[in-house]
Amino acid sequence: MVAEFSGVVSAPLAEVFAWHSLPGAFTRLAPPWQPIRIGTEAGSLRDGTAELVLPGGLKWVAAHEPAGYRPPHQFVDRLATPVLSAVLPWRHTHRFEADGPGRTVLTDRVETPVPAAALRSMFAYRYRQLAADLAAQRRYWHEPLTVAVTGASGLVGTALTALLTTGGHRVIRLVRRSARTPDERTWRPEEPDADLLAGVDAVVHLAGASVAGRFDERHRRAVRDSRIGPTRKLAELAARTADGPGVFVSASAVGFYGPDRGDEVLTEDSERGAGFLADVVEEWETAAEPAAAAGIRQVRVRTGLVLSPRGGVLRVQRPLFAAGLGGPLGSGTQWMPWIGLDDLADIYLRAVTDRALSGVVNAVAPEPVRNNEYTRTLAQVLRRPAVLTVPPIGPRLLLGRAGARELAFADQRVLPGRLLGAGHEFRHSRLRDVLAHLLGATTGADAKPVVEARK
Known part of the structure; x- marks a missing residue:
């Protein structure tokens, strides 16, 4: 059986083909709802191999065929895992054709017994993702930079580093183990080496212990200690590195505004709230000030609830809602400041790239929703009912009373004031759109560009 899918991207042929050869491309195109992870990416579209890790540790090895390599019009890969290929043959031809000076038609021809209907959402996702990535990289184009990233292997770090490398930038991963490649440097958070940031144009500091968990003393200490001290040390190092970064971007959180703000509209100019997270975020942001004091442009990214089935709250909720066991938390009236991972x-x-952007930035979508609307929308996307209500006692047992108040029942109507004022373009402003994209639920008119299949 042969399945064929096609889509159109508003970018020149040579650019689209070249993008697929860059490190991070495979990561950016992998549908997040599929239970796989990227092992290794192919070093060459001509004769390289890529590796996907499936559930149970089974590996899908995709080998590129030299005979099928015809830049900038085609490359071919096939499944080369002996056990899998014997029962599930797969040969994938990627074709590229110019449709005028600034448009490219992509055609994916797959020879496999897998029904075309089972593949349709994956290719629709890939075309949308590619088009959106190219548009973002065009908006925020910058000559190639060297960007040092902490937390590069986390949910946000994995997405960001791939977006950076497919944009032509070099990423230096700051890791806590011994460095294994030229693009890694060993980072000791409490005592970083003096040359850690030498030759680096930008720092993106994402590392920190997960906030999710029971708010006992041990968890609070881990949350605080993994953020404040390491951020201060890194910012101080950036300040005294002569050939170091010109911009220091540090993760932060909307927890700054406190958990009980109700219908009050919160922007970057709003006062801080009360509570453990508000205290931590204030100290966390203050810890980055040595970089700004040295004249380094600084951006503090106050992040809301990050949506991805690969991590965070959506990873936990998806199986529950898919089983018809989802529902609003408590009254469901609390505001949820969300943001899609992309x-x-x-x-x-x-x-990293916009020299006009500095200070605090609220990284949330422009249309926050209440918890009951979020619940209803997620259930609709998954085509499941959501009639069960989660009583307050449930989150309190898991997170403790303080944790439930600051996480599960936080009520924050946060808006991205600075970004909107700067004319920022969001990929997904509406909750339903981002959930459908992330969960592979877009079909028909929702699938842009149009995806076609034939036997």
């Missing part, structure tokens, strides 16, 4: 990556990309 929009968050775009914001970090802009923070």
